[in-house]
Amino acid sequence: DVKVTQSSRYLVKRTGEKVFLECVQDMDHENMFWYRQDPGLGLRLIYFSYDVKMKEKGDIPEGYSVSREKKERFSLILESASTNQTSMYLCASSSLGTAREKLFFGSGTQLSVL
Amino acid sequence: AQKVTQAQTEISVVEKEDVTLDCVYETRDTTYYLFWYKQPPSGELVFLIRRNSFDEQNEISGRYSWNFQKSTSSFNFTITASQVVDSAVYFCALSEADTGNQFYFGTGTSLTVIP
Numbered sequence: 478d479v480k481v482t483q484s485s486r487y488l489v490k491r492t493g494e495k496v497f498l499e500c501v502q503d504m505d506h507e508n509m510f511w512y513r514q515d516p517g518l519g520l521r522l523i524y525f526s527y528d529v530k531m532k533e534k535g536d537i538p539e540g541y542s543v544s545r546e547k548k549e550r551f552s553l554i555l556e557s558a559s560t561n562q563t564s565m566y567l568c569a570s571s572s573l574g575t576a577r578e579k580l581f582f583g584s585g586t587q588l589s590v591l
Numbered sequence: 592a593q594k595v596t597q598a599q600t601e602i603s604v605v606e607k608e609d610v611t612l613d614c615v616y617e618t619r620d621t622t623y624y625l626f627w628y629k630q631p632p633s634g635e636l637v638f639l640i641r642r643n644s645f646d647e648q649n650e651i652s653g654r655y656s657w658n659f660q661k662s663t664s665s666f667n668f669t670i671t672a673s674q675v676v677d678s679a680v681y682f683c684a685l686s687e688a689d690t691g692n693q694f695y696f697g698t699g700t701s702l703t704v705i706p
Contacts, residue, residue, distance in 0.1 A: 486634075510694075517600070519682065519698035535693075567636065577624050577686070579641055580694065585634040 480504075483568050483583035490590050496555040498586050500568030507572060509551035510580065511535075511543065514565040523566075526551055558590045594618065595685050597697035604673050605705050612668040612700045614683030620644075622688035625659065625666045630680040630699070642666060673704045 484499035502509065508527050512520040512535075522535030524543040532543050540562060544552045551570075555562055565587050569580040596615045604610045616625065627639040640650060642659050650657045654671045670677050683697040 512696075517698060519597075520694075520696040522693070565634070567634075569636075575688075577641065577643065579626060579638045580628075580636070581638070582628075582636040587634075 481568055481570055481581050481583040483566075483586050485586050486584060488586055488588045490555075490558050490588065492559060492590060494555075494558050494590075496558045496588065496590075498553040498555075498566055498568075498588070500551045500553070500583055501549050502551075502568075502570040502581070503549065504570060504572070504581065505548065506570040506581070507548075508570060508578075509545065510569040510571075511541075511551065511553045512567045512569065513537070514567055514585070520567065523553065558588075560590050562588065563590045564588060593697075594695040595683050595697040597681075597683055597700050599700045600698070601701045601703070603703045603705060606675060607672050609669060609671050610673055610702065612670075612681050612683075612702065614666045614668065614697060616664050616666065616683070616685045616695075618664075618685060618687055620687040620689050624686045626684040626686070626694075627657065627666075627668050628682045628684065630682065632679070636682065639668075670702075673702075675704050675706050678702060678704045 481502045490496050510525040511523040521537050526532045526545040542554045565585050567585045568583040571578040571580050594617050623644045625642045628636040630636045656669045658667045680699045680701045682699045685695045
């Protein structure tokens with residue numbers, strides 16, 4: 478079974494902490510994505526990566542950074558967590574770089590920043 | 592402007608009823624793809640269907656069917672004889688050939704099937 482695995486299902490952090498969200502895929506996919514999901518706003522793209530060490534900003538990159546040192550792993554970093562970053566974070570991956578490729582998602586990380 | 596609109600925020604139906612989830616999209620590309628994903632309470636979005644802009648044939652898969660109409664820019668999803676296991680949030684999404692890595696998601700429709 479192909480999988481996208483997110484390291485934590487639930488995470489509670491304090492304001493100002495540095496937070497790492499990890500995502501690993503076992504499908505040898507080139508593309509990886511980080512979304513945040515908020516009620517009434519759907520999924521919004523934070524960052525994506527189409528190759529190792531490559532990254533592109535999505536719609537809401539402010540307050541976030543990413544790292545992709547290996548093809549299978551894509552990390553989302555909150556340099557200084559704030560309460561407005563409390564959200565569900567979803568990682569996804571896809572093969573190639575064409576619009577037709579479907580996304581495979583992880584189960585999500587529900588982050589609470591207190 | 593929202594590229595994908597799912598006007599129905601929440602829907603409740605009684606088991607065995609049919610239900611249609613609406614999706615309206617906006618694009619200027621001639622080549623694009625439309626998707627439906629299901630997000631059960633476990634959290635993971637699961638792919639249901641993909642349609643390309645050149646294929647307007649309706650599709651049926653078991654109790655699920657999809658109606659793609661370019662004339663109205665709609666890609667609606669119907670569940671026939673709904674079951675409790677259909678309870679989930681459903682997302683419609685668009686990707687455009689010109690911006691291959693960018694997916695535009697609707698805000699989702701939360702479906703509750705009451706036994």
